[in-house]
Amino acid sequence: MIIDDSQRGTGFLLTESARLLRKLIDRRLQPLGLTRAQWSILAILSRQEGLSQSQISVRLEIEKSTAGRLIDQVEKSGWIERRPIAGDRRVWGVHLTERARQLLAQVETVIIRSRTEMLQGLSEERQGQLCGLLQDIKSNLAVALELDRSEAHQAHATDDTTP
Structure with missing residues (x-):
């Protein structure tokens, strides 16, 4: 086994912490009729x-088709509406409805409460250090991902030119 209980390090803790935070927020948003994914659009x-x-x-870092389905769900719930963008009949702008504006205050309370509980017991200094470390990790992973994309593209280009 590549990873057993004794080898659960940084990656495991990051993944589990993020999973638990998502689960907590989802549970708290459920009575409002909202999922975390829908909240991200709002x-x-x-x-x-x-x-x-x-x-x-692009902002959600998801495929356009996935974003489209999510936007459709949120629009059916009455929280957003699509409006034409002047000068381009093919593109529609997405706007909040008044119903969503009223919901935002309740959602913000849930998010702030969850973040506060997540960081409970950490001084402002330690919170700042944690944010800095997590930003470094995120940057390292973004570089690694881009390198993998580049290597995959080069490998594919080489395969195309090989007789």
């Missing part, structure tokens, strides 16, 4: 309305 739009489906997919 959160993005609360900072900048009128984004296109493509722009939302």
Whole structure:
């Protein structure tokens, strides 16, 4: 076995912590009729309305088709609406509805409470250190992912030119 209980290190702890936070937030958002994935769209739009489906997919780091299905769900729930973007009949901007604006305050309370509980007992200094470390880890992983993409692209290009 590659990983057993005695080898559960940083990666395991990061994964499990993120899983538990997602589970906690999902459980707390459920009475509001909202999932974490749906909330992520509302959160993005609360900072900048009128984004296109493509722009939302980039910000969520998901495929356009996945973002489209998620946007469809949130729109059916009455929290967002699509509006035409002037000058481009093919692209629609996504906007919050008044119903969503009222919901945002309740959701913000859930998120802040969950984050506070997650960081309970950590001084501001340790929280800052943790954020810095996690940002470094995220950057390292982004570089590794990009390197893998580049290597895969080069391997594919080599396969295409091999007789």
